[in-house]
Amino acid sequence: MSSFRGVLLDIDGVLHVSMQPVAGAAETLQWLERLGYRTCFVTNTTTSSRATLVRNLQAIGLPLAEERVVTAPVATAAYIRQHYPGKRCWLLTKGDTARDFVGIALVESGADIVVIGGAEELLTYEAMNHAFRMLMDGAVLLATHTNLYWRTSEGLQLDSGPYVHALELATGQRATVLGKPNRTFFEQALLTIGVQPHEAVMVGDDIENDIGGAQQAGLRSVLVCTGKHRADSPLLERIHPDAILPSIVDLPGWLEEQA
Amino acid sequence: MSSFRGVLLDIDGVLHVSMQPVAGAAETLQWLERLGYRTCFVTNTTTSSRATLVRNLQAIGLPLAEERVVTAPVATAAYIRQHYPGKRCWLLTKGDTARDFVGIALVESGADIVVIGGAEELLTYEAMNHAFRMLMDGAVLLATHTNLYWRTSEGLQLDSGPYVHALELATGQRATVLGKPNRTFFEQALLTIGVQPHEAVMVGDDIENDIGGAQQAGLRSVLVCTGKHRADSPLLERIHPDAILPSIVDLPGWLEEQA
Secondary structure: OOOOOEEEEOOEOOOEEOOEEOOOHHHHHHHHHHOOOEEEEEEOOOOOOHHHHHHHHHHOOOOOOHHHEEEHHHHHHHHHHHHOOOOEEEEEOOOOHHHHHOOOEEOOOOOOEEEEOOOHHHOOHHHHHHHHHHHHOOOEEEEOOOOOEEEEOOEEEEOOHHHHHHHHHHHOOOOEEOOOOOHHHHHHHHHHHOOOHHHEEEEEOOHHHHHHHHHHOOOEEEEEOOOOOOOOOHHHHOOOOOEEEOOHHHHHHHHHHOO | OOOOOEEEEOOEOOOEEOOEEOOOHHHHHHHHHHOOOEEEEEEOOOOOOHHHHHHHHHHOOOOOOHHHEEEHHHHHHHHHHHHOOOOEEEEEOOOOHHHHHOOOEEOOOOOOEEEEOOOHHHOOHHHHHHHHHHHHOOOEEEEOOOOOEEEEOOEEEEOOHHHHHHHHHHHOOOOEEOOOOOHHHHHHHHHHHOOOHHHEEEEEOOHHHHHHHHHHOOOEEEEEOOOOOOOOOHHHHOOOOOEEEOOHHHHHHHHHHOO
């Protein structure tokens, strides 16, 4: 076994691409399990609850244990329970993400907390203006992440990050961002598996959110080139992963080299 | 006559409030005319074309000459004709504002120039994403103004400024802003009436856009308290108009004092 005890893994772009499993990903997860690595899956996805995400991944042959998956909405809900117990929360999130906020009072108006966590059809002018008015009435602004955009088969799509920034500008308030690359997010994942930052490596496809975020939190990091960013990304002039691997299947070999 | 030859006047909040004329506004305009002041009306409004705006103002007893009205869309169109002759333009503007862009090639997609000039029902996710993709394909971003929000009888409403900022963040591009408080806007208005900045006074109700903008362009400035900002605004700690008057009807008295 290598000098690492824990492995954090991003999901989309690392284990699957558009719900097509990366070849050998499931076998790599079994290998990590067999060798005693503690794994935790960390994702900024805001399209569904953790339970639904895990079920969908199981359906494509990626059996992840739900208690070892930390999503941006799960981290956001944990933050609210810790810092704003009993407060009323208005969610702008997709799918069944509200399931991750169990125990938190969810309201349609008059909220103490506004959570921006989705994009596309949710980001109507009406929803933005509703959020804006609650913020001007004293609500605090939380964001599951501040991703700017993502790539789809039809082209680039605006993500919620620019809209969070729009609300920040209009209200003069800074949002608290809970997903990657936030340090707290990585700490929450490490706590889940009882591993210290210096004992862990983060494996991701996003240079800023995965690699940069992990390094800020004191972890080492590995970029895989099956997803968002490749080995020729200009972002690598600024952020330097400990390794750049073609795919998750190259991780066992790299971990063995670190022994 | 005072040391001023030209008077620039904002319209909404100065001459009328929600289309109710300010008491004595029409008489003040007649007084300015009679004493030989050259007047120009400068507004960031993006809800209608200049022709429609003038007709609506005439209907409430404010007879403004169309050629002496400079709106943010009119200034934007002038900028495009000067800097981007022959280029294709996509407009996100309200009402019949497109009439102000006569002679400019207006397209639904594949634009060289994206103009953000309206709010509310126009600021859908689909429109924003469409603009975003054209900007990522190389179009330049123009904004008629970057107002953050305005007050309505139902409460605050998000204006297009935060959305312009969202597109700037997502694309890494800085928008060129053509309306107040942009210096070019005041210069265009002064050119219309053949008056130098030091010979002119700007009368407005918006401390940043009217007063701050005019001062940056070298004009003197008068705040009237019938609209957006009052004499107790914290913005006055930072921006100092030459005078604060209760209303436009107090302008003749103030101008006579400056003689």
